Amino acid sequence: MTVVRDTIRFWRNGQAVEVSGFHPRTTLLDYLRLQERRVGTKEGCAEGDCGACTVALGRVRGGRIRYEPINACILLLGQIDGAELVTVEDLAANGDLHPVQSAMVAHHGSQCGFCTPGIVMSLFTLYHEGERPLSRDSVNDALAGNLCRCTGYRPIVDAALQACSRQADDSFSANGERTVQRLMSLADGRDVFVGNESRFFAAPASEASLAALYARHPDATLVAGCTDVGLWITKAMMEIEKIIWLGRVAGLDLIEDSLDKLGIGATVTHAEIHPSFARIDPDLGEIMRRFGSVQVRASGTVGGSIANGSPIGDLAPALIALGAVLELRQGDATRSLPLEDFFIAYRRQDRKPGEFVRRVMVPKLNANEAFRAYKISKRFDEDISSALGAFRFKLDGRRIADARVAFGGMAGTPKRAAETERALIGLSLDEPSSWGEAMAAVARDYQPLDDHRASSVYRSTVARNLVFKALSETASGDTRATRIVAQRDALEAAE
Known part of the structure; x- marks a missing residue:
């Protein structure tokens, strides 16, 4: 019998934090501002567009800690289980500003300051993950999800070019190995279930647990990155009582790269799949570069984009043109169907009660094939x-x-x-x-x-x-x- 944990656990300022009894719809932003009273993280648009709420989540990728920018306004509190949470209040060390903060001051990158915490956090992740040497284009990409209506972007970009062009040298990089060990200690492989049978936040650790839980609660809302479901909560005010987060399901995050196709697990993020798609064709890589912001791509998933069934989603038509095949699971049974057959009508898919998207198979191009894809929008970015x-x-x-x-x-x-x-x-x-x-x-x-x-x-x-x-x-x-x-x-x- 699987041992179930009724709390979420994450690292915060060098300490393990354990939270229980929270409402399944609680967003990370509400937790920070209302529970921790850390109000440096701002609420702007409440839909993941303006970036004022940006925080960083650190997770172990490839044996090292990697920090990604996240929109706290549309991320559920339960989704930070197993991660290190970093907010703007955590950057200064021993009374000294972080290099990113110092550069923002030196280049006059802030006026009213409302957007500044989110911009600083986006630059913090760029400071740790940016290409070397850093280009102005890559800075603009990193800031595509952060709006500023006072300063303009030139001084902010200048600050980024100064601070982020060198290798990271701060308290977070110095403690990298220790942080990896800390996060690994949280990876207990247990299912998470916070609440009761009528209202809960659940995070199964295996496909078998997910299939069994979803069969028992086919009315539950599945969440992967929450970049769309988050808006159901913050904008549509939907009373979602049962949430199953797929982010801890082992195996759904795998990319299987063979000679003729890609096998993409449902919880692979847009950021993770971007390099693989770009190798299939540069146009597909360019579509992914313009797929929302860095924050959206760090959270949003391939499976979530497909299962959401949006008529204006960028990924589905590109994969349909490539001939992608979808794999679904219900209980112990799995089935496959061409991706174009999955979409029945507006927001309706060929998905049975208790059935979920587990993987998408994307054929690669042959030598005698050509691919073209074009995104038409009023603005270039996000x-x-x-x-x-x-x-x-x-x-x-x-x-x-x-x-x-x-x-x-x-x-x-x-x-x-x-x-x-x-x-x-x-x-x-x-x-x-x-x-x-x-x-x-x-x-x-x-x-x-x-x-x-x-x-x-x-x-x-x-x-x-x-x-x-x-x-x-x-x-x-x-x-x-x-x-x-x-x-x-x-x-x-x-x-």
Whole structure:
């Protein structure tokens, strides 16, 4: 019989903290501000966009401690089990500011100061994990999830370039090995269950425990990264009484990389899968770089993005175009189905009561295949897509022998473009005049709605144009003339 723990445990300022009896919907931000009374961590948007609530969580990865920025406003308290929690109050040592804090002061990176704690914590994680040497682009990526309306970003970026370009040398790096030992001591392999049968926060430690618990409570809400469910709590005010967190389930966090495919466990985060996706194709890597912010990518998971079933999710249409297959489990039974068949209607999936996503299998590209993916949004960084188009072409010389095309944001679900695919087969890459039928076929595949992100006419026009862009780039093998980033890089090089 599995031994169950009725508390969560984490490290805080060199001490083990144990918390029991909390409400399952308690967010980490509420715990910090209302229980610990540590109010340096601010509440801004309460939806994981502004970054004012950013804290750092340290976990053991590859035998060492790694610090990641997290939006405390939409992270549940129970999700920090087994981690080290670091807030802005913890950075100064022996009366001296942390190097990141000193650089912010020296470069005048703060005015009203409301956003500053979150920015400092994002830079703290960059200080420990940033590339060396550090580039301005990588700093901008690290700060994409932090908004500042007073200072502007130039002095903040300058502070980051000064403080984060050298190897980490602070009390956290000095105590790294000790912290690893401390966190390993918390890894007891026990299931966590806080509450009772009518209201609980649970964190199973194995797939078998998860399957049994979810079969017993099919009305429970499964949480992986909580980047979406967190908004159900903070914005929709949903009364979620039963929460099962998947973050402790052994095996669901594995990436199996073989010659022809990737096997991705449901709790693999977007940050963890980014390098593997970028190796499949640079476009897939670029989509992941613009998938929310660093904070969102550190928490959000591949399985959660799929199981959430959002029609404007960036990942699902790209994986559908690649031909991904989903694995699900209910009790002791497992089944597989093509990813495109998982989505039935808006927010409805082919998932039985008590059944959960356990893994997604993503085929890699063959030598005669080309992949293109495009995220269309009003802002470049951390914005919900108006539309996302993904294309996989199988080539027979200069002719398209087969095609898989999928769009997000064009229907109630991520959806393949069957009519467009049929019109693409047989086209010559050397005859642009013959591409018109494939472009026009998009109108038969989708009748998108108008909403605040884009009009139906705009989405239809963009989708049609993306077909032409994908064909043009595949024909030329060159994306420099058609990509904003490539043109910007060329201008900077010329200067």
